[in-house]
Amino acid sequence: MHFYRYRPYSEVSLKELMYNEMYFSSSEECNDPFDGKTFYVFDSDKEKWTKLVQLSVERTNAKIPDRLLSPLADYLCKQCPMTFDEAARRNLLVDYPSSSPNDNVLISFIGMKIQDILRVYKPATRNFVSFSTDKSEPLMWSHYADKHKGFCLIFKAINGALNQSPTQKKKNVSRTTKNGIAPNMSCAIPESFKFTKIDYEPEVKPLSAFLHLPVYITGEANDKEEASRILKEKESHYKQKSVSWQYESEYRLMLQPPIPWLFGEHFDYTQQERLFHYQPSQLVGIIYGARTEVSEKNRIKEILKERSDWLSYSAIEKTIEFNFVEFEAKLATNQRKVEIIPTGLMTYHTIPVSDPDFNRLYQEWQDGWGWERHNKGIRKIKVD
Numbered sequence: 321m322h323f324y325r326y327r328p329y330s331e332v333s334l335k336e337l338m339y340n341e342m343y344f345s346s347s348e349e350c351n352d353p354f355d356g357k358t359f360y361v362f363d364s365d366k367e368k369w370t371k372l373v374q375l376s377v378e379r380t381n382a383k384i385p386d387r388l389l390s391p392l393a394d395y396l397c398k399q400c401p402m403t404f405d406e407a408a409r410r411n412l413l414v415d416y417p418s419s420s421p422n423d424n425v426l427i428s429f430i431g432m433k434i435q436d437i438l439r440v441y442k443p444a445t446r447n448f449v450s451f452s453t454d455k456s457e458p459l460m461w462s463h464y465a466d467k468h469k470g471f472c473l474i475f476k477a478i479n480g481a482l483n484q485s486p487t488q489k490k491k492n493v494s495r496t497t498k499n500g501i502a503p504n505m506s507c508a509i510p511e512s513f514k515f516t517k518i519d520y521e522p523e524v525k526p527l528s529a530f531l532h533l534p535v536y537i538t539g540e541a542n543d544k545e546e547a548s549r550i551l552k553e554k555e556s557h558y559k560q561k562s563v564s565w566q567y568e569s570e571y572r573l574m575l576q577p578p579i580p581w582l583f584g585e586h587f588d589y590t591q592q593e594r595l596f597h598y599q600p601s602q603l604v605g606i607i608y609g610a611r612t613e614v615s616e617k618n619r620i621k622e623i624l625k626e627r628s629d630w631l632s633y634s635a636i637e638k639t640i641e642f643n644f645v646e647f648e649a650k651l652a653t654n655q656r657k658v659e660i661i662p663t664g665l666m667t668y669h670t671i672p673v674s675d676p677d678f679n680r681l682y683q684e685w686q687d688g689w690g691w692e693r694h695n696k697g698i699r700k701i702k703v704d
Contacts, residue, residue: 321480321688321704322604323451323515323571325473328466329616337473338623340485340603344447344575344594352565358443358557360404360529364397368530371537372396376433382426392416392427404529408438440580441532444587446558447575447594451475451515454569455607456658461649465609468649468658471620474605475598476642476688478703481512482573486639488597499584507578507587518570519556520563527553534581600631601639604685607647607660621646628666640701642690643667643681 327333335341347356370393377384384392395416413431418424452460461468475482484490492506530538531554558574575594577587606624608617628644644666650659662682665671671678692701 321453321477321515322455323453323475323477323482324455324460324607325449325451325475326460326464326470327473328464328470329612333470334620334623337603337620338627340488340597340600342449342482342573342596342598343591344449344573344589344596346447346588346594347445352561354562356446356448356558358404359524359526360443360532361401361526362404362407362529364400365530366393366397368533368537369393369396372434372437372533373430375534375536376430376437379433379437380429382429384426384430388423388427392430403526404438404442404532407529408435408442411435437533440585441534442580442586443532443554443557444577444580446577447589449513449573450568451571451573452569453571454567455647456649456660457567457569458656458658459567461609461658468609468611468651469613470609471612472607472609472649473603474607474645476602476604476690476703477515478599478602478640479512481514482602483512483599484509485597485599490593490596493589493593495583495587497583497585501582501584505578505583513573513575515571516559516574518568518572519560520566521560522563524557524560527557599639600627601641601690603627603644604642605645605647607649610649610651610658624666632668638692638694640690640692640703642703643685645682645685 327336336343347353350356370389373384373389373392373396392413396412399412411428411431412434413427416424416427416431418427454460455472455474461470461472464470465472489511490509492508494504494506497503497505531550561568561570575589577589580586606620608620624644624646631641645662646664646666648661648663650661651657652659663673665678665681665685667681671681688703690701690703691698
């Protein structure tokens with residue numbers, strides 16, 4: 321399957337092309353303020369609030385009088401419904417009405433510990449790279465390719481994923497931690513990132529905020545099916561956007577942060593840690609925008625020639641490679657449509673559309689045929 325990444329013509333975009341870079345954005349860097357946002361709400365489940373109070377007391381090494389436990393849980397229930405963000409933002413017990421100064425100090429301290437727990441277990445953010453399955457949507461060319469003056473990179477998935485470059489692979493990131501399970505912690509980075517389909521929904525269905533708290537509070541799932549359902553619910557909001565964005569036909573790669581409670585704090589990747597290099601051979605084509613300047617197109621072609629030469633002589637031990645196809649986007653004269661027209665194919669040399677072999681090789685490219693190269697030779701392979 322092919323995935324399309326629309327880019328404006330800029331030095332940053334050319335750098336992405338030259339050095340096989342992919343940058344995982346944060347929600348704050350996106351044009352949609354709701355992108356990657358999760359919606360979790362606490363309800364007035366007294367049993368779970370009681371357990372949360374008990375857990376926070378255990379972490380204070382203090383004791384709470386039995387007479388306070390139920391009233392504190394009731395007080396927390398009365399503040400519901402409230403979102404996870406609202407709950408983690410403040411001490412939920414700071415205004416608890418009590419006539420005892422000693423109780424006030426203890427209750428406020430318990431509230432601080434509850435807040436610490438919520439901050440550690442709050443839904444983690446995801447970083448992501450966006451792609452589309454539509455190569456001819458005018459709005460995509462307008463919004464993400466600088467009003468049709470940019471270009472669109474075409475990627476081929478291998479096993480539904482985009483792999484890290486074998487020669488520039490990031491394996492892990494590390495942190496020095498104060499509250500983690502060890503003074504120095506590492507988080508493994510996957511070798512490949514799955515393309516995840518985005519679902520477009522007319523409205524949000526908030527999920528239970530208790531889903532993100534320790535099992536001590538929520539209880540164990542009764543069986544594998546229930547555990548799978550809970551996990552699917554927790555992942556659902558990361559894969560949803562408003563129907564107003566449906567024209568994007570988006571798939572994305574997602575970089576998942578490590579489990580916060582292992583590190584004892586909420587974990588965010590730095591910008592440099594979010595910069596990766598993709599497997600060069602999975603870039604299999606380019607579409608020049610209908611308004612791309614000739615000089616800019618020529619510079620891109622020069623970069624592509626250098627990439628092609630490098631791939632031809634690189635000594636990667638085992639890799640799957642594909643031909644590379646160039647396209648031109650044309651503005652239709654009789655409809656408000658963008659037409660995508662193949663203009664040439666790069667293998668070990670450039671093959672124009674007039675070449676007798678072009679149609680055969682182009683059809684093989686569309687069908688997913690490539691070749692696997694390794695130290696024992698080359699064999700033809702089809703990748704779905």
